[in-house]
Amino acid sequence: MTAKVVTVTSGKGGVGKTTSVANLGVALALRGQKVVCIDGDIGLRNLDVILGLENRIVYDLVDVVEGRCRVRQAMIRDKRLPELHLIPAAQTRDKTAVSPSDMVRLCDELRPEVDWVLIDSPAGIERGFKNAIAAADRVIVMTNPEVSAVRDADRVVGLLEADEKGPAALVINRLDPAMVRRGDMLSVEDVLDLLAIELIGIVPEDDGVIVASNRGQPLALDAKSKAGQAFQNIARRLMGEEVPFMDLDTPGLWQRLMGRK
Amino acid sequence: MDFLFGRKRSANSAKERLQLVLIHDRTDLTPAELDALKDDLIATISRHVEIEPAAVRINLAQDGRSQRLVADIPLRSAARRRRSR
Numbered sequence: 163m164t165a166k167v168v169t170v171t172s173g174k175g176g177v178g179k180t181t182s183v184a185n186l187g188v189a190l191a192l193r194g195q196k197v198v199c200i201d202g203d204i205g206l207r208n209l210d211v212i213l214g215l216e217n218r219i220v221y222d223l224v225d226v227v228e229g230r231c232r233v234r235q236a237m238i239r240d241k242r243l244p245e246l247h248l249i250p251a252a253q254t255r256d257k258t259a260v261s262p263s264d265m266v267r268l269c270d271e272l273r274p275e276v277d278w279v280l281i282d283s284p285a286g287i288e289r290g291f292k293n294a295i296a297a298a299d300r301v302i303v304m305t306n307p308e309v310s311a312v313r314d315a316d317r318v319v320g321l322l323e324a325d326e327k328g329p330a331a332l333v334i335n336r337l338d339p340a341m342v343r344r345g346d347m348l349s350v351e352d353v354l355d356l357l358a359i360e361l362i363g364i365v366p367e368d369d370g371v372i373v374a375s376n377r378g379q380p381l382a383l384d385a386k387s388k389a390g391q392a393f394q395n396i397a398r399r400l401m402g403e404e405v406p407f408m409d410l411d412t413p414g415l416w417q418r419l420m421g422r423k
Numbered sequence: 424m425d426f427l428f429g430r431k432r433s434a435n436s437a438k439e440r441l442q443l444v445l446i447h448d449r450t451d452l453t454p455a456e457l458d459a460l461k462d463d464l465i466a467t468i469s470r471h472v473e474i475e476p477a478a479v480r481i482n483l484a485q486d487g488r489s490q491r492l493v494a495d496i497p498l499r500s501a502a503r504r505r506r507s508r
């Protein structure tokens with residue numbers, strides 16, 4: 163196995179990075195892929211609760227980096243999906259406890275063991291972000307259709323370009339098709355015109371996201387969920403499949419997206 | 424449609440505002456710096472050809488992920504120059 167390292171980042175906080183990493187991890191594991199999710203948000207860990215694995219933490223990312231345990235010991239195996247693992251962040255340390263070269267070393271150690279390493283970047287563009295992108299083969303930039311999130315996404319895309327991280331792929335999260343139709347929300351086309359990067363996913367607004375986080379059961383486990391379906395589609399695109407974008411019932415959107423290829 | 428609502432839909436405002444903000448974020452060029460650049464450009468070009476300083480337009484335009492500086496500099500026609508002499 164030679165894992166692909168994928169980092170999910172956004173600049174702005176609260177746009178859905180952690181939810182996406184959890185759901186992409188689940189979606190890839192459901193397809194038989196061996197996945198390790200790494201929580202890069204040292205000091206503000208949350209991927210553990212979103213995945214429902216908070217009670218099983220013994221060692222964390224900083225323990226691995228500082229040599230108190232081996233990587234395998236810090237990998238929590240999800241009992242629902244045996245291919246899914248989590249390396250949690252440390253809660254009582256800060257971002258400086260890990261360096262970009264530590265992340266590169268850790269990912270190099272994981273590469274032969276798994277198919278995917280998914281890194282949940284903290285918000286911001288400082289040390290935690292730099293750690294999160296250091297080892298990335300591919301970067302997913304998340305945004306919401308809102309001015310502040312789009313502006314921050316553009317900053318991050320610029321930083322990734324300057325860092326020669328290759329073209330970032332965009333996920334537009336929390337899209338409300340009814341608001342777009344009313345003309346009160348930026349459309350997918352608007353966001354793509356502004357950011358001018360490749361689109362890899364559109365996730366509709368979905369109350370189920372909160373319910374899923376309450377329970378610690380990511381939506382991608384629920385076949386009926388639209389947002390869960392959107393994450394399944396992103397996972398398939400990551401695996402190289404051509405998957406058409408979901409019809410979110412926005413007039414013109416479908417044709418435009420099909421025409422974009 | 425817009426006149427029915429008596430205002431522009433908010434998504435359009437968002438897009439227009441973002442277009443300007445992103446260009447300035449990406450180039451790190453403030454409107455004041457752009458004005459200074461325009462004055463320098465007019466001064467330099469005027470040393471070689473006669474132009475219409477009031478009609479010069481300098482804009483930053485977005486072209487995918489790169490920005491370009493677009494200058495529209497009307498030259499004063501030779502015929503008019505001769506007449507005014």
